[in-house]
Amino acid sequence: MSVILGINSNHAGSSASVVVDGIPVAAIAEERLNRIKYFAGFPALSITRCLEIAGLNLSDVEHVAVGRDSSANLHKKLEFAIRNPAKLLNLASIRRKSKAFDDLETMIADHCGVDKASFRFKQHNVEHHLAHTASAYFASEWEHSAGITIDGSGDFVSCLFTECEGNEIRPIRKVFVPHSLGTFYTAVCQFIGYGKYGDEGKVMGLAPLGEDTYRDFFERAVIPTEKGFDLNPDYFLPFGANQGMEINENGEMIVHRLYSDLFIKTFGEPRERHSEITKRDEDISFGLQRVFEDRYMHLLRLLHKEVPVTRVSMAGGCALNSVANGKLLTETPFRETCIQPAAGDDGLALGAALYVSNSVLKEGVRWKMENSYLGDEYSDDEIRNEIAKYDLEFQELTRDELLERTSEEIKNGMVVGWFQGRMEWGPRALGNRSILAHPGFPNMKDILNARIKHREAFRPFAPSVLAERQTDLFEHDHPSPFMLHVYKIKPEWRERLSAVNHVDDTGRLQTVSRTENPLYYDLITAFDRKTGIPVILNTSFNENEPIVCKPSEAIECYLRTRMDVLVIGSFFFKKPDAGETK
Ligand SMILES: [Fe+2]
Numbered sequence: 340m341s342v343i344l345g346i347n348s349n350h351a352g353s354s355a356s357v358v359v360d361g362i363p364v365a366a367i368a369e370e371r372l373n374r375i376k377y378f379a380g381f382p383a384l385s386i387t388r389c390l391e392i393a394g395l396n397l398s399d400v401e402h403v404a405v406g407r408d409s410s411a412n413l414h415k416k417l418e419f420a421i422r423n424p425a426k427l428l429n430l431a432s433i434r435r436k437s438k439a440f441d442d443l444e445t446m447i448a449d450h451c452g453v454d455k456a457s458f459r460f461k462q463h464n465v466e467h468h469l470a471h472t473a474s475a476y477f478a479s480e481w482e483h484s485a486g487i488t489i490d491g492s493g494d495f496v497s498c499l500f501t502e503c504e505g506n507e508i509r510p511i512r513k514v515f516v517p518h519s520l521g522t523f524y525t526a527v528c529q530f531i532g533y534g535k536y537g538d539e540g541k542v543m544g545l546a547p548l549g550e551d552t553y554r555d556f557f558e559r560a561v562i563p564t565e566k567g568f569d570l571n572p573d574y575f576l577p578f579g580a581n582q583g584m585e586i587n588e589n590g591e592m593i594v595h596r597l598y599s600d601l602f603i604k605t606f607g608e609p610r611e612r613h614s615e616i617t618k619r620d621e622d623i624s625f626g627l628q629r630v631f632e633d634r635y636m637h638l639l640r641l642l643h644k645e646v647p648v649t650r651v652s653m654a655g656g657c658a659l660n661s662v663a664n665g666k667l668l669t670e671t672p673f674r675e676t677c678i679q680p681a682a683g684d685d686g687l688a689l690g691a692a693l694y695v696s697n698s699v700l701k702e703g704v705r706w707k708m709e710n711s712y713l714g715d716e717y718s719d720d721e722i723r724n725e726i727a728k729y730d731l732e733f734q735e736l737t738r739d740e741l742l743e744r745t746s747e748e749i750k751n752g753m754v755v756g757w758f759q760g761r762m763e764w765g766p767r768a769l770g771n772r773s774i775l776a777h778p779g780f781p782n783m784k785d786i787l788n789a790r791i792k793h794r795e796a797f798r799p800f801a802p803s804v805l806a807e808r809q810t811d812l813f814e815h816d817h818p819s820p821f822m823l824h825v826y827k828i829k830p831e832w833r834e835r836l837s838a839v840n841h842v843d844d845t846g847r848l849q850t851v852s853r854t855e856n857p858l859y860y861d862l863i864t865a866f867d868r869k870t871g872i873p874v875i876l877n878t879s880f881n882e883n884e885p886i887v888c889k890p891s892e893a894i895e896c897y898l899r900t901r902m903d904v905l906v907i908g909s910f911f912f913k914k915p916d917a918g919e920t921k
Pocket of ligand 1: 492493655683
């Protein structure tokens with residue numbers, strides 16, 4: 340038996356995975372367990388939990404794959420240091436931290452509380468963008484594809500072109516920092532008051548509310564080149580070697596100011612977080628998303644010239660831009676994408692492990708990701724024990740009863756917490772740690788926001804659609820099992836899907852097939868039978884916190900918010916005042 344532990348550590352999206360005989364058996368982001376969003380410290384809890392799920396100990400691990408390589412791209416780091424002598428200290432401190440990480444045995448032993456004398460693993464450092472690429476390509480059954488990864492930065496690179504063939508990923512071209520599409524996106528988000536790490540997705544939702552008022556400004560911010568793109572230095576403060584980001588002592592990501600005074604001269608003062616969103620801010624987000632998409636397509640077309648195939652494996656934080664992903668299928672020569680749900684840095688733990696299995700050890704096992712459910716799971720007995728700690732009335736239902744009752748409640752406009760099976764891998768709730776609701780019930784978006792989610796009114800909720808009905812409702816047939824593509828909703832369905840139809844008549848859909856998630860598929864089918872709508876509104880099971888992981892967190896969220904119904908495993912809860920608008 341071959342056991343590989345993959346980790347992403349001391350970097351945003353700290354996470355772990357365990358791959359046994361070439362097949363991932365568990366993968367979890369640390370934030371779900373320690374409850375610190377985008378946690379960037381050591382993934383001690385997820386290492387322990389992944390091994391528990393696999394029924395293994397650290398002493399069973401033969402290989403540890405780390406999604407970083409501090410020795411990669413040294414020539415570029417040196418060039419940077421010579422050009423930016425003031426940043427030498429900054430670079431030296433990053434390098435010192437990376438070096439400290441090289442003593443992995445001590446780190447794992449200290450953080451996980453085990454004696455390192457029992458360790459027998461070999462360490463493999465996999466360069467950040469290779470690990471990203473591997474997380475996508477080695478989750479597909481393809482024998483040949485182009486590969487592209489685009490993010491803020493990792494190991495001094497922000498974009499990597501590759502050719503993926505058999506068990507090999509061949510680098511073709513890199514874009515080095517400070518040039519970075521991810522940093523560009525983050526900088527502009529910051530200017531309009533979305534400066535927290537991970538806020539970019541919110542601004543993507545704001546963009547369609549704006550107009551193309553600031554086209555010239557944004558056109559000049561990122562200059563397309565024959566090799567990729569350059570950031571215009573007039574637009575940004577010098578980032579330093581860490582692209583303006585730091586990790587504080589709690590393992591949280593801190594983003595320093597990235598945009599230059601040119602933004603203030605052009606637009607006036609930056610928007611304060613939580614203040615009113617003005618037309619200016621909407622138009623800035625429009626300009627940002629438009630230029631981002633344009634440069635994204637430019638990179639993909641350049642890649643296609645190098646690797647003229649129709650399939651592309653994609654990862655990196657920018658690959659979470661589901662709007663751009665929806666468009667690339669018609670605006671570039673690529674016709675099929677493979678993007679696994681943890682496309683951001685949390686995915687490095689899986690990517691590094693798959694890279695070692697496929698490209699280093701050449702184990703000869705190709706895994707196809709059929710679903711995202713690689714996380715924690717709780718039996719009905721464990722859930723019953725948890726419920727017993729609360730003074731709550733509930734019913735224990737058979738599978739058929741559960742589907743009937745839950746679909747009926749959703750039909751009647753109830754907001755349902757739905758906690759089933761194994762937790763999703765990646766940032767999206769995909770039907771196992773989800774809040775579910777009627778996609779066309781009057782005011783459902785407002786109800787969800789007022790009662791639980793407290794999100795800005797402009798942010799859309801997502802539709803989960805039966806896979807075989809996708810093309811009846813949406814204007815594209817490429818599957819989107821992980822909510823990573825946005826497509827137009829067909830005109831005849833827009834009113835019936837009012838709660839998931841965004842202002843530009845699009846939806847960030849999840850296509851659900853029965854093989855991926857039989858219970859969730861059957862629930863949507865039951866809802867379809869009652870309403871004629873093969874769609875359920877699906878949003879993550881949380882209230883301004885990492886998505887719930889344990890039953891107790893789901894129960895607490897149900898009690899704390901005005902959620903009407905909670906279904907955990909076979910157990911069904913409904914509040915006496917369910918459905919009342921207070
Ligand atoms: Fe990355």
